[in-house]
Amino acid sequence: MNPLLAAEQAVLGSVLLDPDQLSHLDWLAPDHFYRPVHRALFAALRKLRNDGHPALAEKSVPLSWVTDAVDEAGLHVRGLTTTYTHTLTSACPRPAHAPVYGRMVLEGAIHRSITEHAIRLHQAARADALRGEVEGALHYADVLTGVLNDLAQRWGTEPRPVAPAAPPATAPVSPPPVRTERVAEDEQFLLAVLTEQPKAMHEVVGWLRPRDFADPTHGQLYRCLGALHHRGEPIDRITLLWEAQRRGLLADGTLSGEQLTAICDGVGPGSADWLGQLVLRSSVTRTAATSARAIRALAENEALAPGRLINHALHALGPLDEVRTRWQSANGRPTPPPTGSVPSPNGPPSAQVRAALARSTPRPISPPAARPSSAPSPAAVPPPSRSHG
Template sequence: MPHTPEPDEDDDLDRVPAPKPVHYAEQALLGALLLEPARLADTEPLIAQHFDSHTHAALFTAIRTLPPPDPADHAKDTAWLNSVLEHARPHAPGLNASYLHALIQFCPLPKHTAAYARMIRADNARRVLRAHAERLASTASDPGLPNPVASVLGMADDISRVLDALAAQFAPHPGSFPRTPLPPDVPRPASKEEDLAEERLLLATATAYPAEVRQMRWLTEADFLLPLHAALWQSITTLVHRGDMVDPITVLGEAQHRGLLTGTLTPKDLMDLVSTPAGSPEYWGEKILGRALLAHAQTVAARFTAYTDDLANTPHQLVTGSRRALADLNSLRTRWMRATAPAPAPAESQPARRGQPPRATRPPPQSALLSPRAHR
């Protein structure tokens, strides 16, 4: 029977990830403060929450909390170091005196404390932005939220405020846009029949009520899940904005000119697709735009993550790239606000013009009662 070699302990050590640069910056800063406590003034506005290591954060808190020692006394004994250890150990049980002395030995130059502090704050900015990206992606993909679009837009506002705060903390510099290769857009699954059915209902109601389509410039082809539906929407809106007559036959003609008829999509299939209206175009359009906004929020979150994973990016590059990604989401926000803006108050009733019948109204379908517009 062949002998199976035992795993080498060195192989296990090779699998342990190497410490990040901020780990060494934290060690150097703490070593500087333990050696020369008066250097604490050079760390502002650093706080314990900026540290990546919990143990280092506990040490920094202890250093900030205890009164600094007299420099002459500190040079002769370890009383203050013992007090720091005693104060920090309840929050970091594995901490010992030998580690404090190792930190002191590790610090290259205590006079560089301010530079070490900036490195720690820069890494914290990276982690903060990444955490916001994870929450944004999680919120945009959570099917259980009662109003996911509002939640996502609220998180986008939070991220914008975070970016403003970071921009004020870190100075700009040339070449401020990151060169990080961006990930592809998060794919939008088109497998949910309910979502595809809503797109078909939009096409049918838009064909039946083209006058309402003229006010729906907030919906674009990119918002659709299925390319065929996007192309048919473009066919319908082209007819509407040209002032042409719109019905299933004229939509068929426009679709033919766009090369949409194939062996799998016959003229009858296409006309059936746009011939069964229900509800209003605006209602279905809002649902389609809302899904597109949530999908794009996931793409924006992926871009944030890509920027934060690239350690070559400075804090200012993170802010610049993230703001540009957020601007793409805000463009959808603008269209969403136009789509869901309260309808203008009806004008006072006026007599119909001579020879013009009063405008007919149609009751909303039961499904339209679920529309956000129905509650405004």
């Protein structure tokens, strides 16, 4: 039997056998159940409890507790019968283990929820890349961050970015085919403008980085331009070619003189700021897609514990937070406040404590003063560096 299905049945069976177990499952929500019939039945049982069902005051559980729950759940889902409740009660080895069964259900929900939101972020990033926008990807990134913080509170852990021991195996992310050629043209045009108009480097050097270029060769050329600009040396196609040679780009075959000539020839007037924003906008959607794929790969690893999954997912969103900050700087927009929850100086909220105790052996809670200081919010990003190294 599927372990998740067994856990869902065991939770419901324990509550049907012992209504008092609901008091130990306040951190578990109906949406955490995978099967719709289980979701509806758990919601019905909680509603009966909140409405003060007579079964809560009796020593032995009356049949009405089961029949009323089935009737209430039947208003929202089809196919639930009283006969199925016998299957649920038979699937529960010990009603007192309800919090442990609930932990298993929550663990499955965490993996499932993060997977679903990662897919939505990836779809939004691809759609934005096609439309030449970034708003959809950034919105779903905020949604995913909020989901991760909520799940961390329910699981009883402090949300903080933690790098995985080994990066998840994901296929390389390529931009949509209809935009690949256009992105390459924008990058070449920007490099040509910066080569022919060296003063234009001041317009982009504060927020554009070599890694923002989709073509690695273009990124290396921009790095060379940045190095010349940083040293205050003249910039033209000859000095750029010389800098590329000094960095070994000609020797290792990354670049040829003919390629550089092709990039610089035929340039007309252009705005470096506008072209730089096109390149950075493409970088935002590519980074969002990469982060989404990494998070999905993490979530699909069933052996990864929920706390580690949440913190690894927050770490995977770090590059997107960094490029978003530079995008906002390029557009003259103030950086918004962190979207993540701010850790309390007095320790985690009571909901986290209850969730943690529900999935482990209760231990004495140390005084607030004895707790270690919390890590900074995952959404906090250092100001962009002007280095091109």
